[in-house]
Amino acid sequence: MAxxxxxxxxxxxxxxxxxxxxxxxxxxxxxxxxxxxxxxxGRLLLWFRWLASDRGPGDVQYYFTSTQAxxxxxxxxxxxxxxxxxxxLLGTPQLLAPGDPEKYLAVFVAMMxxxxxxxxxxxxxxxxxxxxxxxxxxxxxxxxxxIVYLRFDVITAALVGVAxxxxxxxxxxxxxxxxxxxxxxxxxxxxxxxxxxxxxxxxQTAGFAAAGGGLACLxxxxxxxxxxxxxxxxxxxxxxxxxxxWATPLMLAxxxxxxxxxxxxxxxxxxxAGSGVDQWMAWSSLAAVAGTIIIAAxxxxxxxxxxHAAGAGIPSIDRLQWVALAVSAMTAVVIITNKTLSPQxxxxxxxxMVVAIALDARPGRRWTNTxxxxxxxxxxxxxxxxxxxxxxxxGAAEPETVRVTIALTARNAxxxxxxxxxxxxxxxGTTFPARYAGSRTSRR
Numbered sequence: 001m002a003x004x005x006x007x008x009x010x011x012x013x014x015x016x017x018x019x020x021x022x023x024x025x026x027x028x029x030x031x032x033x034x035x036x037x038x039x040x041x042g043r044l045l046l047w048f049r050w051l052a053s054d055r056g057p058g059d060v061q062y063y064f065t066s067t068q069a070x071x072x073x074x075x076x077x078x079x080x081x082x083x084x085x086x087x088x089l090l091g092t093p094q095l096l097a098p099g100d101p102e103k104y105l106a107v108f109v110a111m112m113x114x115x116x117x118x119x120x121x122x123x124x125x126x127x128x129x130x131x132x133x134x135x136x137x138x139x140x141x142x143x144x145x146x147i148v149y150l151r152f153d154v155i156t157a158a159l160v161g162v163a164x165x166x167x168x169x170x171x172x173x174x175x176x177x178x179x180x181x182x183x184x185x186x187x188x189x190x191x192x193x194x195x196x197x198x199x200x201x202x203x204q205t206a207g208f209a210a211a212g213g214g215l216a217c218l219x220x221x222x223x224x225x226x227x228x229x230x231x232x233x234x235x236x237x238x239x240x241x242x243x244x245x246w247a248t249p250l251m252l253a254x255x256x257x258x259x260x261x262x263x264x265x266x267x268x269x270x271x272x273a274g275s276g277v278d279q280w281m282a283w284s285s286l287a288a289v290a291g292t293i294i295i296a297a298x299x300x301x302x303x304x305x306x307x308h309a310a311g312a313g314i315p316s317i318d319r320l321q322w323v324a325l326a327v328s329a330m331t332a333v334v335i336i337t338n339k340t341l342s343p344q345x346x347x348x349x350x351x352x353m354v355v356a357i358a359l360d361a362r363p364g365r366r367w368t369n370t371x372x373x374x375x376x377x378x379x380x381x382x383x384x385x386x387x388x389x390x391x392x393x394x395g396a397a398e399p400e401t402v403r404v405t406i407a408l409t410a411r412n413a414x415x416x417x418x419x420x421x422x423x424x425x426x427x428x429g430t431t432f433p434a435r436y437a438g439s440r441t442s443r444r
C-alpha cells in the first residue's frame with residue numbers, strides 16, 4: 001500500500017513537472033508574503049469601498065429578518081426562493097448572534113470571507129501560477145465591490161473553484177463539494193459533467209451522489225417535496241429581469257421614448273413591463289434551448305477527446321485546464337441565456353475562469369480573459385450598486401438613467417463576448433493531444 005501511494009505521488013509530481021516545463025515556468029510559491037499581501041490588499045479595497053458607501057447591509061438584512069422568523073414560520077415558508085440547505089446556511093449566524101442584526105451581519109461577512117480565503121488558499125496550493133491566480137481573483141472581487149460579501153454566492157463559487165483544483169488528487173471530495181454547491185444554488189449540478197473528462201470518474205460521481213443525495217433526502221424528510229422543489233418553480237415563474245441580457249433591448253428602448261416600465265415583481269426583483277416583453281421572453285427561452293445544445297455538444301467533444309488523451313500520455317493537468325474552461329463556458333451560457341441576471345451571478349463565472357487562467361500555458365489568452373473578467377466586474381459595480389437607483393427609479397429620459405443604461409448595455413455586450421470566447425476556446429481546446437505531441441517528442 002505504501003509503495004502504491006508513493007508511486008501515485010511520484011506520478012502526480014512528474015505530471016506537474018512536465019506541465020511546468022511546457023509552460024516555461026515553475027510555481028511561484030516561494031513568495032508567500034507577496035501572496036498574503038495581494039490577498040489583504042484586495043480585501044482592504046473592499047473594506048474601503050464599504051466605508052465609502054452607505055454601509056447598508058444589503059440583502060443581509062433580508063436574510064436576518066427571514067431567519068429570525070424561522071422558529072415561528074418553519075422552513076417550509078421561509079426563503080422559499082432558495083433550496084432548503086440555504087435556510088440552514090443563513091440560519092447559522094442566528095445561532096451565534098440571535099436577534100442582533102449588526103452581529104448577524106458581522107458573522108455573515110466572516111463566513112463569506114472564510115469561503116473566499118479557502119478558495120484563495122486552494123489557488124495558492126494547487127495552481128502552477130499561484131500569484132497570478134490570487135491577483136486575478138482579488139482584483140475581480142475588488143472590481144465587483146461589497147456585494148461579494150453581502151450575498152452568499154461567493155460560497156457557491158468557492159466550492160466549485162476548490163472542487164476543480166482538487167479534481168486530480170481528490171476526485172471524490174471534488175464531487176462532494178460540487179454537490180454541496182448545487183444544493184445551495186442549483187447551477188453547479190451541471191459542473192459534474194465536464195469533470196467526467198478527468199480520470200477516476202466513478203469517485204467523482206460517487207462523491208457527488210453521496211453528498212447531493214444525502215442533502216436531498218434530508219430536505220425531503222424535513223420539509224417534503226413541495227418545499228424541496230420550490231426553488232425550481234420560483235425561478236421558472238419569474239419575468240424578464242432588468243439586468244438580463246434579454247432585457248437590454250427593452251431598456252434601451254425605454255430611454256429612447258418606449259413605453260417600457262420597471263416594476264417590482266412578487267419575486268423581489270425589478271422586471272421590465274410593456275411592449276416587447278413577451279417577444280424577448282420567447283427569445284430567451286429559445287436561447288436556453290440553443291445553450292443546452294451547445295453545452296451538450298461541447299461535453300461530447302470533450303469526452304471523446306479525453307479517450308484519446310488517456311492513451312496519449314497527456315498530463316492530467318492539461319485536461320483539468322480544459323475542464324475549468326468548459327465549466328466557465330457553461331456558466332457563461334447559463335447566465336447569458338437566462339431571463340434573470342443579478343450582479344452576484346458574475347461571481348459564479350469568476351471562480352472557474354480564474355482557475356482556467358492560472359492553468360493556461362498561453363500568456364495572450366491569460367491576459368485577454370483576465371481583462372474581460374475585470375472589465376465585467378467594474379461595469380457590474382457601476383450598474384449595481386453605484387448607479388442602480390437611477391436604473392429603476394429615475395425618469396427614462398434623465399441623464400443618470402441614460403448613463404446607467406449605457407453601462408448596463410456595455411456590461412452585457414462584454415458578457416456576450418466573454419461567453420462566445422470561452423465556448424470557442426473550450427471547443428478548440430479539446431485538441432490538446434495535438435498541442436502536446438511536439439513536447440512529448442522532444443522529451444523522448
